[in-house]
Amino acid sequence: MSEQVPKPEELVQIDYQPPAKPWMDVPVEFRRGTFCYAGAKKNVEYLGFPNPRDWQPMDEDWKLPPNWREIILEGMRDRLQKFRSFRLFMDICVRCGACADKCHFYLGSGDPKNMPVLRAELIRSIYRRYFTWTGRLFGRLAGARDLTEDVIKEWFYYFYQCTECRRCSVFCPYGIDTAEITMIGRELLNLVGCNINWALEPAANCFRTGNHLGIQPHGFKDSIEFAIDELEDLTGVRVEVPIAKKGAEVLFIMPSADYFASPHYYTLLGYLLLFHQIGLDYTVSPYASEGGNFGLFISHEMMKRLNDKIYREAKRLKVKWLLGGECGHMWRVLHQYMDTMNGPADFLEVPKSPITGTVFEHAKSTKMIHICEFTADLIRHGKIKLDPSRNDHWVVTYHDSCNTSRAMGLLEEPRYILRNVCRNFYEMPENTIREQTFCCGSGSGLGTDENLEARLRGGLPRANAVKYVRDRYGVNLLACICAIDKATLPTLLEYWCPGVEVAGVHELVGNALVVDGEKERTTDLRGQPLRRKEVTANA
Amino acid sequence: MHAWTALITIIILAVAGYVGGQLSATRVLIGTIVPYVAIGIFLVGIAWRVIAWARSPVPFRIPTTCGQQKSLPWIKRARFDSPFTPGETIVRMLLEVLLFRSLFRNTRAELRREGPRLLYEEEKWLWLGALVFHWSMLVVLLRHLRFFREPTPAIVLLLQRIDGFFQIGAPVVYWTGVTMLAALGYLLWRRLKIPQVRYVSLFTDYFALYLLMAIAGSGIWLRYFTKTDIVGVKQLTLGLMTFTPVVPTTVAPLFFMHLFLVSVLLAYFPFSKLVHMPGIFLSPTRNLPNNSRAVRHINPWNYPVKVHTYEEWEEEFRDKLIAAGLPLDKESGNHV
Numbered sequence: 001m002s003e004q005v006p007k008p009e010e011l012v013q014i015d016y017q018p019p020a021k022p023w024m025d026v027p028v029e030f031r032r033g034t035f036c037y038a039g040a041k042k043n044v045e046y047l048g049f050p051n052p053r054d055w056q057p058m059d060e061d062w063k064l065p066p067n068w069r070e071i072i073l074e075g076m077r078d079r080l081q082k083f084r085s086f087r088l089f090m091d092i093c094v095r096c097g098a099c100a101d102k103c104h105f106y107l108g109s110g111d112p113k114n115m116p117v118l119r120a121e122l123i124r125s126i127y128r129r130y131f132t133w134t135g136r137l138f139g140r141l142a143g144a145r146d147l148t149e150d151v152i153k154e155w156f157y158y159f160y161q162c163t164e165c166r167r168c169s170v171f172c173p174y175g176i177d178t179a180e181i182t183m184i185g186r187e188l189l190n191l192v193g194c195n196i197n198w199a200l201e202p203a204a205n206c207f208r209t210g211n212h213l214g215i216q217p218h219g220f221k222d223s224i225e226f227a228i229d230e231l232e233d234l235t236g237v238r239v240e241v242p243i244a245k246k247g248a249e250v251l252f253i254m255p256s257a258d259y260f261a262s263p264h265y266y267t268l269l270g271y272l273l274l275f276h277q278i279g280l281d282y283t284v285s286p287y288a289s290e291g292g293n294f295g296l297f298i299s300h301e302m303m304k305r306l307n308d309k310i311y312r313e314a315k316r317l318k319v320k321w322l323l324g325g326e327c328g329h330m331w332r333v334l335h336q337y338m339d340t341m342n343g344p345a346d347f348l349e350v351p352k353s354p355i356t357g358t359v360f361e362h363a364k365s366t367k368m369i370h371i372c373e374f375t376a377d378l379i380r381h382g383k384i385k386l387d388p389s390r391n392d393h394w395v396v397t398y399h400d401s402c403n404t405s406r407a408m409g410l411l412e413e414p415r416y417i418l419r420n421v422c423r424n425f426y427e428m429p430e431n432t433i434r435e436q437t438f439c440c441g442s443g444s445g446l447g448t449d450e451n452l453e454a455r456l457r458g459g460l461p462r463a464n465a466v467k468y469v470r471d472r473y474g475v476n477l478l479a480c481i482c483a484i485d486k487a488t489l490p491t492l493l494e495y496w497c498p499g500v501e502v503a504g505v506h507e508l509v510g511n512a513l514v515v516d517g518e519k520e521r522t523t524d525l526r527g528q529p530l531r532r533k534e535v536t537a538n539a
Numbered sequence: 540m541h542a543w544t545a546l547i548t549i550i551i552l553a554v555a556g557y558v559g560g561q562l563s564a565t566r567v568l569i570g571t572i573v574p575y576v577a578i579g580i581f582l583v584g585i586a587w588r589v590i591a592w593a594r595s596p597v598p599f600r601i602p603t604t605c606g607q608q609k610s611l612p613w614i615k616r617a618r619f620d621s622p623f624t625p626g627e628t629i630v631r632m633l634l635e636v637l638l639f640r641s642l643f644r645n646t647r648a649e650l651r652r653e654g655p656r657l658l659y660e661e662e663k664w665l666w667l668g669a670l671v672f673h674w675s676m677l678v679v680l681l682r683h684l685r686f687f688r689e690p691t692p693a694i695v696l697l698l699q700r701i702d703g704f705f706q707i708g709a710p711v712v713y714w715t716g717v718t719m720l721a722a723l724g725y726l727l728w729r730r731l732k733i734p735q736v737r738y739v740s741l742f743t744d745y746f747a748l749y750l751l752m753a754i755a756g757s758g759i760w761l762r763y764f765t766k767t768d769i770v771g772v773k774q775l776t777l778g779l780m781t782f783t784p785v786v787p788t789t790v791a792p793l794f795f796m797h798l799f800l801v802s803v804l805l806a807y808f809p810f811s812k813l814v815h816m817p818g819i820f821l822s823p824t825r826n827l828p829n830n831s832r833a834v835r836h837i838n839p840w841n842y843p844v845k846v847h848t849y850e851e852w853e854e855e856f857r858d859k860l861i862a863a864g865l866p867l868d869k870e871s872g873n874h875v
Contacts, residue, residue, distance in 0.1 A: 008655075012650070012652055012655040013652065014650060016650075016734075016735070017734055018734055018735060018737075018738035022540070023738065023739075048845065080595065081594070081595055082595065082596065082598060082840055083595060083596075083597075083598060084592055084593075084595040084596060084597045084821065084823055085597070085601065085823050085824070086595075087591065087592055087595045088592050088595075088818055088821055088822060088823075091588070091592075091812075091814055091818060092812065092814055092815040092818035092819070092822075093812065093815075094744070094812045094815055095736070095739045095740055095741065095744050095812070096642075096665060096669070096736070097665075097733065097735055097736035097739065098642055098645050098665060100735045100736070100739075101646075101647065101648040101735075102646075102648075107648055107650070107657065112735065112738055112739070115735060115739065117739050118738075118739050121739065132810070133810075134810050134811075141541075141544070141742050142741075142742070142743070143741040143742070143743065166603055169603045169824055170603055170605050170641065170644065171641055171642070171644055171645055171646075172641060173635070173639055173641050173642040173669070173819075174815055174818065174819050174822050174825075175603055175635075175641065175819075175822040175823075175824035175825040176822075176824075177601070177603060177824045180601070180824075207847050208847065208855070209856075210852065216856055216859050217856050217859050217860050217863055217865055218859045218860075218862055218863035218865075221863045221864075221865060222863075243865060244865060244866050246866075286860075286865065287849055287852050287853075300598075301844050304844050305844045305845060305846055305847075308844070308846040308847075309846075309847070309849075312846075312848065312849060313849065316849055316868070334832075335831050335832055336599060336600060336601055336831050337599055339831065339832065339835045339836070340598070340599055340600065340831075340835065340836045340837065340838050340841065341838070341841065343835050344835055358611070360610070361833065362608070362609050362610050362623075362830070362832055362833050363832040363833065364832075364833050365832060365833055365834055365835045366831070366832035366833075366835075368832065373610050373611060376611060376614075377611055380611070380613060405604070406603055406604055406605070407601070407603070407604060408604060408608060408829075409604035409606060409607055409608030409609075409616075409617070409621040409829055410608055410610070411606070411607045411608075412607050412614045412615070413610065413611070413614065416614070429659070431646055431659035432659075434606075435604065435605040435606060435620070436644075460655075460657070461648075461657055464654075464655065464656065464657045465657075467654075468656070
């Protein structure tokens with residue numbers, strides 16, 4: 001962990017008192033640890049975005065194009081005509097403040113511009129000035145201000161200090177969704193070449209190689225083969241993973257972190273064991289080797305460009321339907337955008353579980369279901385044998401990821417699975433789970449190192465709820481279904497509440513799953529020893 | 540700052556209305572032309588606003604799901620917090636519009652530095668204040684129909700009977716007038732008192748509150764204290780309705796202030812945050828069903844984008860695919 005990051009006792013000294021100066025007079029300060037580095041020139045160029053150059057947010061001169069103001073205003077005009085959400089949310093906010101203390105970044109920083117209402121006002125004030133006559137006529141009295149370079153800097157800072165988690169929109173009486181505002185704000189910034197590398201590089205990688213991590217086909221194959229060997233060591237069972245197999249029934253899409261990062265990797269082991277045990281006719285693809293979509297964090301267009309690979313590959317491989325792994329924002333795209341952007345998927349069939357016969361009618365158009373829906377159905381029909389005692393070394397809580405909860409409503413399926421695969425499961429306080437869940441603080445492309453302080457601040461509410469169940473019930477494992485959570489929560493929890501590890505739901509499924517022909521399991525999928533049987537039998 | 544500017548603005552407007560009510564020339568203006576112009580601005584303004592919203596399409600189906608989705612039949616789903624059918628979505632909207640469902644979820648977070656511990660408390664006052672204000676205003680508006688219809692509609696008489704149920708005072712006190720003013724007072728108080736809310740407040744936030752309070756206050760004063768010539772008032776309002784305006788001289792100047800402020804409100808409405816009233820019906824995070832995977836949503840401006848096709852990808856990684864023994868669609872590359 002970086003030595004620049006203050007200790008938790010220091011970081012928690014948060015002052016919620018707003019400054020005396022009106023917010024329009026408070027300039028943005030690029031303090032190290034709170035912002036992300038600029039998009040690298042090569043990535044901007046590769047993706048064909050405007051204004052590629054070498055620059056950093058700390059620079060005085062951001063090297064904006066000469067007509068940047070016209071570009072931004074034209075971009076706003078265009079989006080006001082294209083997105084009812086944007087137009088409406090510019091007009092109807094009454095500044096009641098219900099959203100203020102719902103934002104994890106506000107709770108963790110006390111910075112008033114992190115209140116969702118004010119984050120939106122950053123752009124509303126420009127809207128009023130250039131797109132309403134009251135703003136043109138009365139200026140500041142009408143809440144309007146001029147578009148200056150400082151405004152661009154402020155947008156950059158605060159639109160990249162929002163994880164598009166939508167928690168505020170749950171509480172807003174008009175459903176104003178800051179994710180929409182932030183997405184549009186980032187699109188506008190992108191028009192003048194102001195973007196962050198942690199979002200651009202994965203997008204560039206994904207466009208080229210098929211996944212965010214830039215893993216090429218042979219690397220993909222190696223990873224999968226490594227997992228197969230590992231599983232054999234752990235269970236004595238050798239599974240088969242067909243790569244790019246034409247005519248398979250199911251194409252399985254997962255976030256690339258699952259086969260290349262830890263602790264995601266153990267989730268992959270869980271999937272592979274499950275598919276082996278039920279004899280699923282499936283395939284994975286090195287071309288569509290990414291379920292996640294960092295395009296979502298850049299622009300609607302970029303999202304569509306990356307998402308394109310999924311249906312394209314499904315069509316090429318002539319599969320019947322699609323199954324998706326554990327990832328939060330991936331499911332926002334799959335659930336709310338994919339069919340609209342790249343559908344209709346009329347070459348696929350309505351997903352039907354070959355094991356239980358269940359037809360997933362709720363996905364009859366998109367033809368893609370979530371692995372938790374699939375597994376919950378298997379368990380419900382008694383099609384897999386589970387030994388939950390194999391997870392007795394874990395005391396588990398469940399973290400809803402923002403997108404699966406607030407942009408999908410997938411709340412009970414993972415819980416149902418967890419209750420069947422482990423015996424110690426405790427919920428965090430109700431204001432911090434389900435649709436009110438708190439973001440990890442690192443979503444939407446912000447999960448990098450240079451902004452660690454901002455992430456730790458944003459992650460405070462989540463970690464604090466974990467700490468509550470750790471102290472109360474001895475929770476030592478946070479289960480989740482989000483690749484960004486798995487990548488970033490370990491750091492966060494180590495900082496705020498040490499002693500709690502992070503795992504995917506299907507890692508726990510893999511632990512508990514009784515596989516035909518397996519050897520007696522003495523370790524979990526991480527290679528950690530299981531709690532001895534007789535101890536649990538006595539307990 | 541904004542709180543004071545708005546207050547001064549309202550005082551000026553109120554005084555203008557009051558003084559205007561005392562001079563015969565301006566009385567005619569306020570009693571006839573101003574209301575017509577205000578209503579005109581209101582109707583045209585709202586129509587223009589709603590049309591502007593409606594002309595922007597909803598490219599994606601983006602409901603905020605606040606409960607369990609419809610997936611497997613044995614999982615209990617939240618029909619109204621995560622609606623799947625249009626009917627369920629209508630119920631969700633009704634809950635929002637009539638009962639302020641989302642605001643009802645409101646909590647207040649508090650950070651205890653020892654621990655540290657973040658606590659969340661139920662915080663229903665904002666919801667209650669908002670609900671009381673809006674419902675009171677609706678009843679007050681409906682009660683005012685008696686000035687615009689002759690004979691007074693039965694429903695209005697019934698409302699009056701309920702509203703004055705406790706039969707206190709003469710004339711009988713209508714509770715909604717009192718609760719409307721009290722709720723507005725609370726909303727103003729919290730806007731000034733809570734530092735964060737005060738920090739984000741604009742001129743318009745105070746102006747709208749003062750304006751509504753001045754209207755409610757003058758209305759109450761007219762009914763219970765000035766006890767102005769009610770027959771004269773009805774003559775005037777019916778005259779407006781039938782486009783044969785008359786301005787009786789027996790009506791108190793305070794009434795003209797009341798009428799003038801109402802006119803200001805109507806004219807101000809379409810250009811202010813008050814458009815949240817029609818706006819909420821169009822909110823795409825609330826008025827769409829969560830059935831994105833079952834029913835395809837069409838984006839009218841969906842356009843082709845630059846993609847990396849499989850063929851391009853295979854060509855780019857041909858050597859590596861061959862080395863790894865992975866299957867190829869085209870056995871030999873273009874460049875060979």
